[in-house]
Amino acid sequence: MTQKQLTEKAIDLLKELISIPSFSKEEDKTAEAIQNWFTFFSIPFTRENNNVYAKNKFWNDGKPTLLLNSHHDTVKPNQGYTKDPFDPHIEDGKLYGLGSNDAGGCLVSLLATFTHFYANENLSHNILMVASAEEENAGKNSLRGLLPNLPKIDVALVGEPTLMNLAIAEKGLLVFDAVVKGTPSHAAHPNEDNAIYNTIKVLEWFKNYTFNKTSEVLGEVKLTVTQINAGNQHNVVPSQVDLVLDVRVNDKYTNQEIATILKSEAPCELKERSLRLNSSSIDKNHALVQSGIALGRTTYGSPTLSDQAALTCQSLKLGPGDSTRSHSANEYIYIHEIEEGIDLYIEILEGFLAP
Structure with a gap:
């Protein structure tokens, strides 16, 4: 499958995810849709509660591990919606629907990126793809609850809308x-x-x-x-x-x-109330960040929380879409943002994963 075809399939998956209500703790049907993605590409996966994860084909316990993570739960639509939040439709290049920007566009882009690298035998890192649940409410069955059952993670790329710039720290x-x-x-x-x-x-x-x-x-x-x-x-x-x-x-x-x-x-x-939602960051000189900088991406600090708060390793927040659209009425993401996001994810990881 070509990269263009992979991108088209990712956009189709995003439309499907939008059409399925997936409020935090109620993501069972979107988890099934993500399972179907892995099944279509003959990628073995594991599901724990509503978290779905997979390893790259040539996993090697002697290599460090890169986590690719984004979430498939959403908040509930607010009263400002004038469009059906579960009707994925495109107007003027914008794909509308609840969760399109936060963080469906990031999730399907990372799934496409993981699939692109899945069968590559010569990578510097293992790749662990996690589509997580309960991110919006930091629930017990979110990435935090899943981590004890995952392999050791050395560095993470967390998909949240950043306009594909590099959020190297998060409050x-x-x-x-x-x-x-x-x-x-x-x-x-x-x-x-x-x-x-x-x-x-x-x-x-x-x-x-x-x-x-x-x-x-x-x-x-x-x-x-x-x-x-x-x-x-x-x-x-x-x-x-x-x-x-x-x-x-x-x-x-x-x-x-x-x-x-x-x-x-x-x-x-x-x-x-809780001490567990700590700040997170990654060294600006880390090879993952430098790979993005080499492609013209800028660095900044993010004021918003994500699943990064559950991680103890260095982590980078990066994804298509704009954080200011998150939780807004008539949420949308541009189709070209997804297309460019997948291209950039792949280019950044090509630089980072080269042996």
Whole structure:
């Protein structure tokens, strides 16, 4: 099969994936469609829950392993849709449909790329292709849950929309529940310890707080208060105000370090929900990155999370499509982005996988 034919088949698969609802934890039918891809090309595969993965034909345990990964689950369509989110159709060169950009275009492009290299006997690395589930909700049966059953991974290429530029770092995420306390009372009586008024100073503290270490690629750690809740009656001063903090962590800190700093310094009670979504990165001088730079691709730091957060090895985020379209109404990806994405993936890996 020619590369052009492989690309056409990848686009057909993307249309099929769009037509199948595949919300996180409900990806069983898209997993079957991906299995059918491997079956068509006579590639042995394994399915665990709704994750589907395969190894290249000439796997050699003595070689390092390159992971190719993207996900086939989607968020639910938002109320802004004016087009059927499950109707894959092309208008003005754009393929519309839920999951087309995030991350169906990346997934089918990586599947085509893996298939292109599958039977190549002379590669510097093994290739492990994983079409993962539950990425959007970081679920227990996502790539994170699959990793203990996979071979050791030395470097990863994670498919997310980056306009085929090289995201060499990705911010981690920490969410905190914060509590500002006070003295409950009847609204008619004086109260110098009103929890809502106490919250004003706490909000100012969070608004003005900065972390010392700035990343060359990812910039500063970003702390944002995103939710606030208190009270249930007009005439009762509540005993506490509940806040939620969203903290985007650069590659100069671990999530544990951020949690330790904030819990010791913040003027209120804090409890982190999870420490597992750490930042990730790859050395700019890594051969995989340099292969992309040699083809004119630029490097940058990504503020959005992906399955990279589950990995402990160096990882690069790269894929067709534009991250700003993700989770938007009437989501789409250009057909030419998929075509160019497959070409670039193959060219980058040809440079990287040469023995």
